[in-house]
Amino acid sequence: MTAHPMFPLGMTLLPGETLSLQVFEPRYRQMVADCTAVDGTNSFGVVLISRGSEVGGGDERVDVGTLAHIETSTERPDGRYHLSCVGTDRFRVRSWLPDDPYPMADITLWPSTDPIAYPADLAPIRERLTGLSSVLSRVRGIVVEDRLIEPLESDGPIDAKVYDTAVRLGLGPADRLKILSAPGTVERIIELCQAIDDLIAVIEFSGLPAD
Structure with missing residues (x-):
């Protein structure tokens, strides 16, 4: 994988975990529209904000996260989106790209590489x-x-x-x-x-x- 939409949050999403979001910021509404377009990824990366706020930008982010697959996306009359997602693959951030208009990062999937567990x-x-x-x-x-x-x-x-x-x-x-x-x-x-x-x-x- 390379450039991927990102949604920094004040939580750590784990693989298999469900995630419900109310998306109201214009930049993230644009992200949802892009992700759910015919040629979109239908997913975005979730990483924990290590310092700062979810709203407004300027936050500091960790470099390990989980992809969130969008299962349902409902647009409200006021333009907000309600998303139902589930965590899928773990990834590492190789580099952060400009927030234009929303966060993007160059990522690579990070599967477990240790011996088989029983x-x-x-x-x-x-x-x-x-x-x-x-x-x-x-x-x-x-x-x-x-x-x-x-x-x-x-x-x-x-x-x-x-x-x-x-x-x-x-x-x-x-x-x-x-x-x-x-x-x-x-x-x-x-x-x-x-x-x-x-x-x-x-x-x-x-x-x-x-x-």
Whole structure:
């Protein structure tokens, strides 16, 4: 791939994750029109804004992101668009192009290149999710174990299970970026485990009695 439309956001989109957007800025309305044209890409890249705002430009952006495939695009009477998208391929930004009129970047797809991962490699995640479920039940009275483990029981690639678990946990953009930026599946599992450990620590700390 080379030049591709880009939509910097205050979130990290993960492969397989759904994304709904209300597009109101003129530059991004033009982007949607171009993407959904007969000769358009029907997708755009989503990268996390590391500094700045989603509106107005002048933001700083990370160089790893996910392509968002436009599944439905509805134009409102006032010119805004409502988009329903799903994350597909991970990519790297090789260089940013001028924002004329909307952000563009020269990108290359970035598939995992590590050795094949197996279901047994998910055991550390399962162990931590069981611990998280126990802490949630003890500290907050919330029973969620089945819902947390569900992605690991599904069919499909190991990477998809890791991404789906991160989405269901509602991890923040920084943790999601670490998971997305991991070179391969094994490293991705390690990053997810660390994020779950941090989440457990936060919940346990919130349950400590005040001095």
